[in-house]
Amino acid sequence: MRFFLSGNLMRFSNFQREVEVDASTVRAGLDTLVEQYPSLREVLLDNQHQVRGVHKLFLDGEPLDSLQAAVRHDSEVAVVTAIAGG
Amino acid sequence: MRTLHHDLVVDTCLFSPLQLQPRALFAQSWNGLARWFAANVCSFPSLLGDHHFGMVFLGIHLAYHEPVGFFDADVIGQEVTVRLLRQGSRLELVSRYVGRGRECGDGRLAAEVRCTLCPVAITEPRSLAAQPAPFPEDIQRCFAEDERGTSTAPRVVPALLEEISRGVPLGERQTPFTIHRHMAEVADQWSFSEIPCLCEASREHLVLEQVGRAPELGQALALPLRTVDVELARPYYSFDRGVTSTQAASLGGKLAFVHRLGATLPGTPVHGIVVERYG
Numbered sequence: 001m002r003f004f005l006s007g008n009l010m011r012f013s014n015f016q017r018e019v020e021v022d023a024s025t026v027r028a029g030l031d032t033l034v035e036q037y038p039s040l041r042e043v044l045l046d047n048q049h050q051v052r053g054v055h056k057l058f059l060d061g062e063p064l065d066s067l068q069a070a071v072r073h074d075s076e077v078a079v080v081t082a083i084a085g086g
Numbered sequence: 087m088r089t090l091h092h093d094l095v096v097d098t099c100l101f102s103p104l105q106l107q108p109r110a111l112f113a114q115s116w117n118g119l120a121r122w123f124a125a126n127v128c129s130f131p132s133l134l135g136d137h138h139f140g141m142v143f144l145g146i147h148l149a150y151h152e153p154v155g156f157f158d159a160d161v162i163g164q165e166v167t168v169r170l171l172r173q174g175s176r177l178e179l180v181s182r183y184v185g186r187g188r189e190c191g192d193g194r195l196a197a198e199v200r201c202t203l204c205p206v207a208i209t210e211p212r213s214l215a216a217q218p219a220p221f222p223e224d225i226q227r228c229f230a231e232d233e234r235g236t237s238t239a240p241r242v243v244p245a246l247l248e249e250i251s252r253g254v255p256l257g258e259r260q261t262p263f264t265i266h267r268h269m270a271e272v273a274d275q276w277s278f279s280e281i282p283c284l285c286e287a288s289r290e291h292l293v294l295e296q297v298g299r300a301p302e303l304g305q306a307l308a309l310p311l312r313t314v315d316v317e318l319a320r321p322y323y324s325f326d327r328g329v330t331s332t333q334a335a336s337l338g339g340k341l342a343f344v345h346r347l348g349a350t351l352p353g354t355p356v357h358g359i360v361v362e363r364y365g
Contacts, residue, residue, distance in 0.1 A: 007265060012213070054209055083142060
């Protein structure tokens, strides 16, 4: 699966916009992602290891219902920081 | 209501050949808000660093009034007022720009920028990610009684879109862009003062490409803007890619442009809508 990161998160991923990981669920993919880029962990996840409310995840273009959602090798998960306004 | 006064000594970059640059007015308005806050509430670094609050824009209205060109004034006086609205969940910023000296004499109102902002609580200090929240009481107490209100400015963009849809279409264009750091601020979030730049780039591309087919489009490069209205839904961040979808129309012989700021990531199809009007 492949993560697409919102621009404000890229300084925590060594400026990688797209990150490919091996995983069967979004949760497993996230674990691999933050293991690969530890700086992302604190920014992306809260103390309960849940995605912070300011970030929204989209699986293949659709809002993600559950981190346990299964993914394929060609699945795309976008991580979008979703503040209102501009 | 406390008004903050600040003089901008005229330099060439404040102006286009036609008028005060919208970009300059947007940027100065934001700086005016920072000045007003520093004088009456706290500095922006303290607001973000100590109070863990910031602000984002929801709507902006720029209106040009009397003509003021580069050679017409020595100084542009800025007058800033701020009001807290809806129990601290909204802020209204009004920044007026008055030319003084030379042709402007004692004062000529050049433009006014009126903004509606939303306070946001910073939930993660490293990324400065934030969520909408009313200002806390210690900040709200800094506003005088007559600087508090209930109602916010009505949304005008939907009505403008409806009106422009009844005009004569003159052309359209899509202009891709990337947000680079020179267009962004401390949190790698875009600077709202780039909005006029993105729109102007797309408008000028459209005009230069299509003026031969639709000569009235040339007015967009020959005449000053009258108003700019902005409604924002989502910010961009550094390195985000977007596209400005621009449509031009004639309304009773007067030009109007609608710009939809779109994105390439899902979940944020339209970041904002901008309406520019002439005449």
